[in-house]
Amino acid sequence: MSTIRLVTRADDAGMHAVANRAIADTIENGIVRNISLMAPAPAIRDAFAELSRHSEKADFGLHITLTAEWSNLRWKPLQEESSITRSDGTMHYSVEELISASPNLDAVMAEINAQYELLVNLGFTLSYVDEHMLVGRLPGLTERIAAFAKENNLIYDRELQGSRTLLPFPDWDGPGSHPGTELADQLSTMEAGTYLLLGHPVTKDEALGHIHKKGQSPGEMVQQRNRQRRMFMDIEIVDYCENVGIDLCRYSQL
Secondary structure (H helix, E strand, O other), rough: OOOOEEEEEEEEEEOHHHHHHHHHHHHHHHOEEEEEEEEOOOOOHHHHHHHHHHHOOOEEEEEEEOOOOOOOOOOOOOOHHHHHHHOOOOEEEHHHHHHHOOOOOOHHHHHHHHHHHHHHHOOOOOOEEEEEEHHHHHOHHHHHHHHHHOOOOOHHHHHHHOOOEEEOOOOOOOOOOHHHHHHHHHOOOOOOOOEEEEEEOOOHHHHHHHOOOOOOOOOOHHHHHHHHHHHHHHHHHHHHHHHHHEEEEEEOOO
């Protein structure tokens, strides 16, 4: 039997109803065991309706969201605070842009607390906290998030990775045209350990076809993220994990 433990995480729940349905599929028919929730994103209430029934099989986490990277899918913070937004009131496109704005850390933490409270009030039971686009790069923020996590009895993903309790997935640039087979092949080469594998599942749906980042072609995001969905649920990877005995873990099981 395998000595590999795999923390499988689907990010960006709440971004779009199509993404929420795809994430549900990767839990029901695939290997995902953790779901990271974007509280300010437009489909977060749909995420509760679609995903809350999977609480016995997957952990839910606060995906701290202080940026909105899409050119044509924008969202605002839950708190009105100019130091964490662009002039139009939406979140900055990147962490680098946010850092350049020198946001007030108290305001940042107020936003994080508001995101946490929204998810809890919707009915989610949260086990962990992680960072959308690794926003902990904002100077001084990781210490504040660590204290927030401790106060709310949440596991902080960054601390697990920093202590090497949770290892990065090695030598993996993401799935290509045969996602399940490629992931199974990669797992077959890996040493014993506990690894994080994350993705952003969506299906090929025309409702998402227009969404893109600056410099990205329409449709490119959907192709990439549909491959990430398949990475989590193609029959090749589902069978491999079952046959080899890959231990699929929730954060709360670490």
